[in-house]
Amino acid sequence: MAYVVTDACIDILDQSCMEECPVDCIYQGDRMMYIHPDECVDCGKCMPACPSDAIHWEHKLPADAVPFRDAAVEFFEEHEQASGGAAECGPVGIDHPVVTQAGGRA
Template identity: 65%
Template sequence: MSYVVTDACVDELDKSCVEECPVDCIYEGARMVYINPDECVDCGKCVPACPNDAIYWEHKLPEDKSVFVDIATVFFDETEASGGAEDFRPIGRDHPTIAEMSTGEN
């Protein structure tokens, strides 16, 4: 995995990052977007495009946000979304941790 979307994206869904992604690896759930770790090419174009500072390079991810690596992995294992986000947009569900987050919790 190269880049990770964190809780600052929950209920924001600005999607500027999606527009910047050259490989179409950012998938939309119900409350946030997720970067497919198997499709990301580590270009970093999504980071400056995010107005919420929700995206981190995995190796610079703050310790308190490390759970989002597992959240993305499980999300893609459960949804089997791959091959380009355009065909899946929006998926319409989230990882259980995100789905259960209360508004304003991020």
């Protein structure tokens, strides 16, 4: 895994990150985007594209955002259809429990 989408993306779903990703590894859940940890090539193009600063390099992840790294891994383990390219997959339409239990954005 290289980059992680955090709670700053919840209920935003801007998708600017998807447009910049050269390997199509950013998938849409119901309330948040997820970066596939096995497909990401660590290019970093998604970070500056995100208007809500929701994407962090996993090695510089704020301590309070660590659950979102684990959530991304578990999200892709549980949803096998989310692989091989986000454009081909389309929106997954569900989220990891850490996202579904999070409050909405104002």
